[in-house]
Amino acid sequence: MGCFLIRKIGQEIYKARIVEIEAYHGPLDLASHASRGRTPRNSLMFGEPGIIYVYLTYGLHYMLNIVTGEKDFPAAVLIRAIEVISKDKINKPMRSGPAKLTKAFFINKDFNGLPIYIKKHGLWLEDREKNLKNFKIVKTKRIGVDYAGKFKDKKWRFYIKGNGFVSKV
């Protein structure tokens, strides 16, 4: 949280701060793809952490996730919103929401299965600054998971308090 997501396209470098995320945690989380067992699509979530998991929803929107759990424990973090710092061009048309950021960063499922810690694919993470001011994290319920039974009210959505790029409050 608060780290930088870097995207390199050709010679252009785009830098963005991660300001909103959701956690999908474990085989029992009904909101997670992994809750129905291991399938070809979600098998990445059961693998090594640090792997990018991209997937298409509603037929047209790509979601950017990063696998977090240890091997064989299905868990991932959905990147829901970023604040683009380097390029106003991209910043302007982009409002909030997980599908917007993948569109703005030209992320598609070609990134599926690639490690996030290697720069050569043009997408990687960098640490945030130390001692950030006004850096408070709020946690709330996740969005769009009303079907998830007792897991729908888990407070596994996190965002930076007061940041204007967060999708909803």
Place this chain on the structure above:
DNA sequence: CAAGAGATCATCT
């Protein structure tokens, strides 16, 4: 300003 519907397809049953 709030609420609702449509778009559109990979994946799973």
Place this chain on the structure above:
DNA sequence: GATGATCTCTTGA
């Protein structure tokens, strides 16, 4: 054959 980890536009008050 059903169904979404969503977004945008349209409608109505």
